[in-house]
Amino acid sequence: MTKQARLILEDGTVFIGTSFGAEEESRGEVVFNTGITGYQEVLSDPSYCGQIVTMTYPMIGNYGVSRDDFESIRPFVHGFVVREHCEVPSNWRSEQTIASLLKEYNIPGIAEVDTRKLTRIIRQHGTLKGIITTSDEPVEALLEKLKAPLMEDQVARVSTKNLFPVPGRGPRIVLVDFGAKYGILRELTNRGCDVIVAPYNVTADEIRRIRPDGILLSNGPGDPKSVPEAIHMIQEILGEYPLFGICLGHQLFALACGADTEKLKFGHRGGNHPVKELSTGRTHITSQNHGYTVTADSVMNTDLEISHIALNDGTVEGLTHKKYAAFSVQYHPEAAPGPYDSNYLFDHFLEQVTTFVKGEKAHAATR
Numbered sequence: 322m323t324k325q326a327r328l329i330l331e332d333g334t335v336f337i338g339t340s341f342g343a344e345e346e347s348r349g350e351v352v353f354n355t356g357i358t359g360y361q362e363v364l365s366d367p368s369y370c371g372q373i374v375t376m377t378y379p380m381i382g383n384y385g386v387s388r389d390d391f392e393s394i395r396p397f398v399h400g401f402v403v404r405e406h407c408e409v410p411s412n413w414r415s416e417q418t419i420a421s422l423l424k425e426y427n428i429p430g431i432a433e434v435d436t437r438k439l440t441r442i443i444r445q446h447g448t449l450k451g452i453i454t455t456s457d458e459p460v461e462a463l464l465e466k467l468k469a470p471l472m473e474d475q476v477a478r479v480s481t482k483n484l485f486p487v488p489g490r491g492p493r494i495v496l497v498d499f500g501a502k503y504g505i506l507r508e509l510t511n512r513g514c515d516v517i518v519a520p521y522n523v524t525a526d527e528i529r530r531i532r533p534d535g536i537l538l539s540n541g542p543g544d545p546k547s548v549p550e551a552i553h554m555i556q557e558i559l560g561e562y563p564l565f566g567i568c569l570g571h572q573l574f575a576l577a578c579g580a581d582t583e584k585l586k587f588g589h590r591g592g593n594h595p596v597k598e599l600s601t602g603r604t605h606i607t608s609q610n611h612g613y614t615v616t617a618d619s620v621m622n623t624d625l626e627i628s629h630i631a632l633n634d635g636t637v638e639g640l641t642h643k644k645y646a647a648f649s650v651q652y653h654p655e656a657a658p659g660p661y662d663s664n665y666l667f668d669h670f671l672e673q674v675t676t677f678v679k680g681e682k683a684h685a686a687t688r
Contacts (some may be wrong), residue, residue, distance in 0.1 A: 385415025538570025
């Protein structure tokens, strides 16, 4: 028999549906993702740590779950909300259902929810705290639980605890892991890079001892201002090596350079967000997952300039440094939600790295 589940929002709205996955109680920030496909990548994206994710596409789970489509070692969402949960997937690559995956990692899901209504509430009021439960506890008691603050240490939870290598014969890149997706690592290794993955709290001196050719700041969950040690590290090492920031890494790069960030009303989460590259006038279709943005006005008095903007709302989507080989984007160039528009950014980063390495060798030869 199917068990009843409830999703209660902090404003008192109650959604009643059916439980799938783990029969547990879980709190989180309720957000929505507009992707038609890619639910497994959403579930396993560390940037969703601490969040209950609503999928706006009506049927989820129809192609199952494959070993090869994970973006991290495990799912990190705190809950999953869908209109229709497909219990019997039909795909030759499928190895399990999303229900079994969620149950395996003790994550609750709720189906038969009016996800259009829920999405409209979030768009109108902004992201809200919510709780998924299969208990019959009174709504008033559950609302009391929602008054407690949500976690703020998501990056520490999802980041690697120790340095580890992913060997290659090409340039050595330190990938600072704030919740890095496998896609970023794949793009670097596909280009032959010798990658050293470092924890979020790696120091500038620890990076220098690795003797890298470049630094990549990864994506990750939560408020960038909750990772002050990373901001300090970037400030200390900026200009010493080529640097590329993605999503949270982009925001941390901006903060380290004196810009500011702010929370968006309901964030950007999906695979079809148009972004304009200002230098060429080209529009790229991008994959995005973030709740914070760099404040455009705060960039004015820094050594940064805006390189990309979102065409939906005009927010900052890319930055370049005026003095150093350092740049960043708010979206995910490693993701391929159909188009591969943004893949070139990894090549651009490695071109900067190659120029840096040649300059270092030339400087060494003159000493």
